[in-house]
Amino acid sequence: xxxxxxxxxQKQEAGFFSHLTCKAAMQRxxxxxxxxxxYALELGITPLRYKRNQSTISCAAQKQLLLSHVAxxxxxxxxxxxxxxxxxIGVGSLCxxxxxxxxxxxxxxxxxxxxxxxxEQKVTVVSEQLQKINPALHIKTYAKAFDVQKDFALIxxxxxxxxxLDDPKIKxxxxxxxxxxxxxxxxxxxxxxxxxxxTCNSLENxxxxxxxxxETSVGNPSFTVTYAAALQSAECIKSILGLGENLQxxxxxxxxxxxxxxxxxx
Amino acid sequence: xxxxHITIKLFAQYREERFKxxxxxxxxxxSAKDIMDVLGISEHKLPLGVxxxxxxxxKEDYILQEGDTLALFPKxxxx
Numbered sequence: 001x002x003x004x005x006x007x008x009x010q011k012q013e014a015g016f017f018s019h020l021t022c023k024a025a026m027q028r029x030x031x032x033x034x035x036x037x038x039y040a041l042e043l044g045i046t047p048l049r050y051k052r053n054q055s056t057i058s059c060a061a062q063k064q065l066l067l068s069h070v071a072x073x074x075x076x077x078x079x080x081x082x083x084x085x086x087x088x089i090g091v092g093s094l095c096x097x098x099x100x101x102x103x104x105x106x107x108x109x110x111x112x113x114x115x116x117x118x119x120e121q122k123v124t125v126v127s128e129q130l131q132k133i134n135p136a137l138h139i140k141t142y143a144k145a146f147d148v149q150k151d152f153a154l155i156x157x158x159x160x161x162x163x164x165l166d167d168p169k170i171k172x173x174x175x176x177x178x179x180x181x182x183x184x185x186x187x188x189x190x191x192x193x194x195x196x197x198x199t200c201n202s203l204e205n206x207x208x209x210x211x212x213x214x215e216t217s218v219g220n221p222s223f224t225v226t227y228a229a230a231l232q233s234a235e236c237i238k239s240i241l242g243l244g245e246n247l248q249x250x251x252x253x254x255x256x257x258x259x260x261x262x263x264x265x266x
Numbered sequence: 267x268x269x270x271h272i273t274i275k276l277f278a279q280y281r282e283e284r285f286k287x288x289x290x291x292x293x294x295x296x297s298a299k300d301i302m303d304v305l306g307i308s309e310h311k312l313p314l315g316v317x318x319x320x321x322x323x324x325k326e327d328y329i330l331q332e333g334d335t336l337a338l339f340p341k342x343x344x345x
Contacts, residue, residue: 077345163345164345166343166344166345168341171345189342190345191340191341191342191344193278194278194279194342195342196315196342205316205323206315206316206342207341207343208325209341212341212343213315213340213341213342214279214313214341214342215342215343217312218279220344253316255277260277264316264321266323
C-alpha cells in the first residue's frame with residue numbers, strides 16, 4: 001500500500017496540498033486532519049490555506065503553531081476576533097472560556113454574532129465557526145465564568161493565555177497567576193477609541209482598584225476591538241514562535257481618536 | 267507659601283472639557299490626588315488607570331516636586 005509520504009508527495013503542488021487531498025489522506029490512512037497536516041509539514045509540504053502566510057510563517061513555524069495550544073479567556077469582542085486570527089494563522093489547539101450568550105447589543109463588535117445566533121452560547125458559536133475556518137483545529141469550550149483559582153489548572157498546559165476578559169479584577173488576578181507560573185500572558189483592553197496592551201506583565205500599574213474602566217460610559221466600537229485583537233494576536237504568535245520583540249515589561253496605550261501610540265515601561 | 271511649577275498631561279477621556287497639557291503653579295506639598303480632585307478626576311467619574319510622574323509609575327499620594335510632569339491615563343478594562 002502506498003505510504004502517506006508518497007501520497008502527499010504525489011499530490012502536492014509547489015510545496016502545497018489542498019484540503020481535498022487532506023480529506024482523501026484522512027480516509028485512506030485513517031488519520032485526523034491534524035495528523036495529516038502535521039506529517040505533511042514535517043515533509044515540508046504546507047496546507048494550501050497557509051500559502052499566503054509564507055514567508056512570514058515558515059514551514060517549521062507553521063508546524064510549531066499547529067502543535068501550540070492557546071487559551072482565550074472571554075469570547076466577546078476581543079476573544080472572538082483573536083480566535084479567528086489564531087485559527088486562520090494555524091494555531092492547533094484552542095481552549096475557549098465564556099459564560100455568556102449572544103445578545104443584540106453585541107452585534108456592533110463581536111465576531112460571529114448575528115441575529116441568527118442571539119440567545120446561543122458564545123463559546124459554542126465561536127467554536128463552530130472557527131472549526132469551519134480551520135478543520136485541523138482542536139477546540140475545547142467551557143461555557144462558564146472563568147475563576148482564576150478554580151480554573152487555572154484547565155489552562156496551565158497552554159503555551160499562551162489571551163486576556164479577553166472585560167473585568168479588571170479578573171484581568172489583574174489572571175496576570176498575577178500567569179506571572180507566578182511563568183506563562184505567556186497577552187493582555188488587551190479597550191474603551192471607546194482607546195486600547196491598551198501588555199505581554200507577560202502583571203497588571204498592578206494598570207488596575208490599582210477593582211472598578212470597571214471608561215468602557216462602561218464610552219462603550220466599545222468595532223474598530224477599537226479589531227485593532228486591539230489584531231495586536232494581541234500578533235503578540236501571541238510572536239511570543240510562541242520567539243519572533244521579533246513583544247511588549248514584555250512594557251505597556252502600549254493607544255488613542256485611535258488622536259493617533260497616539262505610547263509605549264511606557266511597566 | 268512656597269510654590270512649585272509642574273506640568274500636567276492628560277490622556278484619552280480626561281482631555282474632554284479639560285486640556286492635553288498644562289503648566290501649573292501649585293502649593294508645595296500638593297499630592298497627585300489633590301491635582302486629580304481639582305480636575306474632577308475620581309473613581310466614580312472616569313476611574314484612574316496609569317499615573318506617572320516623570321515617566322515612572324507612582325501612587326496617588328505622591329507629593330509633587332518642582333519640575334515634575336504628572337501624566338494621567340483613565341482606566342481601560344473592556345474586552
